[in-house]
Amino acid sequence: MKADEMWKVSTGQGVKVAVVDTGVNPDTPSLKGQVLVNEVPKAVAYKATDDYLGHGTSMAELIAGTGAEGGLKGLAPGAKIVPYRIALKGQNKSDLEKAPDEAAVIRAIADSDVKIINMSYGGNIDEPDVKAAVKYAHSKGKLMIAGTGNDAQEKNFIGYPAAYPYVVGIAASDKSGTVGKFSEHGNYVDLASPGLDVPTWCDNTFRSYCTGQGTSQATAIASASAALIWSAHPDWTANQVLASLIDTAGRDWAKDDPSTYLGYGLIRPRKVLENSAINPGSAGTDPLAKENAAGVTDATGAKPSASASTSSQAPKDTSGGQTSAAGSSSESSDNTTMWVALGAAGAVLVIGGGAFAVIRSRRGA
Template identity: 80%
Template sequence: MKADEMWKVSTGKGVKVAVVDSGVSPDTPSLKGQVLDETPHAVGYKATKDYTGHGTTMAELIAGTGAGGGLKGLAPEAKIVPYRINADSLKDKVDQENAPKLADVIRAIADSDVKIISMSFGADAENSEDLAAFKYAHSKGKLMFAAAGNEAQKKNLIGYPAAYPYVVGIAASDEDGSVGKFSEHGNYVDLASPGLSVPVWCDEKLKAYCLSQGTSQATAIASASAALVWSAHPDWTANQVLASLIDTAGRDWARDDPSTYLGYGLIRPRKVLEDSGYKPVAADTDPLATENAEGVEEDPSAASPSASTSSQAPKDTSGGATSAAGSSSESSDDTTMWVTLGAAAAVLVVGGGAFAVIRSRRRT
């Protein structure tokens, strides 16, 4: 993504990102000073106690400084506001009773000065309270990103909150722009972001990094991309930031014919930042208006696991299906290699170039 070039223009300074996940530890070397003590008490149960390491990873991918051999995120001067939500992965009964509901968390964030909500989790059923909360957050000018899900090879169910109106559904791609074969697909996928071979904390002990893959990581990187753009253009609205990312996304198909697998294409914030004369859309223009009006649809060509061998399937990529910790329906991310903490930071330099993929049209 040529992060070094982008950082000459923007580092995310002045932008707050809410990480709604398994909690975020503020004590890793990379996150010291990056996690704000601004989580409202009513929804702040153990927000800074990460029970899996997942939320801490997402926070580092967004705003890690790279200190002490830790991850350097894509928006290293953005700030994180942590939230823990109730999920099936919470095994402790006391935690289950006290962790806030997603709808309550989203409403609390909506009433704060946080600009971006990053959600690396998912479920396969919608909830009326959650839907109302997301509509409320949209009305308050928040930009919301959520993981599309990692079960494409098994069941490829519609994933929420990614499929809710006004929430940007994120797929995972590799450094060449090919969609991960685990990445769920449907007309709720709006953008793709790097999500393969990304360093993550191996577990809740936060002692070592592993390489992993998932739409969780892709969502965090997409959220950081938005933070870079919003920091450079603080007067823009959420609609304008999102529209700029859609407009400049890497794709080899028509903008008005989004892909079922990759949405409007691979996110490329550099294309916005390097254009000093970039003109945003009108402040009240909804870049997802068509999707929000039509609602979510099943994709018949992609619903079956056998679609991986069809002419409409994504390119093959290495690795199996993984999923986000903190999900109400999925297990924790698979890991493939142990990486011990070294003296040098693991700088996020994942790809973001051109696309050359076989895709499925959303609508016929």
């Protein structure tokens, strides 16, 4: 999936992506002119453009950065970002109290003309009001994408909002095509996307980039992939955009037997863009209907108890952060390649396809 070739077909132009995160700094060189600050409803606009961590800005750049002045160039540089800040780990008490409610933010986005909601955060708290807001956003035709979480090596808890019905759960793979050991797995993993050794801002000073890893980055790249497709096919519904990503995902197992590590496989938007006659299926058919009807189950196939879904992890922790080299934090399961180049020139976010193998686990019914 060569970015330069894809950009001849689509850059994501005309597609708005809501980044619900730690805030988005619209003044980095790569995001100047890319962030639609005035489109955030006042009721949920608290510090939307004040990124206290650098995380939300990094996600925005991975999606729609222009690469100006040596900055990060995203996979969908023609798309636009609508920023939102919610209560996430690392904020002071005052900001936590004033931050917009997550459910209110999702509902506000649902009532806007944003097409994609990027949620590069997660926790193991199942909140009924957020679940209801997600259902509402789905009814309004939004495509919601979230990271499955980064705690697989410690507890592999069921991560929300990725585990909610109608949210596409994204796992992370590295540049050699391996699934990150940190990438949480389960029957709520729907697709995989590159998420290791990805440049992100080191902190909220926005002076330099660090190498990061996480399902956050994978989620942003998945959202950008969806933006490329939706821009090329503006009449498609969210169901059809998602169906096309699922149908063309890289995998070496049966489509009707998704992996608990990689879901339906690794995203390959190039396969959609290169086929102008591709059939995305019915506009009203949910490609994840089976999963959404069954709900989330644990490793034994049982549904989690209420107590297991309401731990002490509040506010939710972001599914990302800067780390050192990720070679020791990955586990082989495919051979798709991804790399990101800094600078205004050259191909950026280039992803190559290949066969999937090694780690493969059937989902429980």
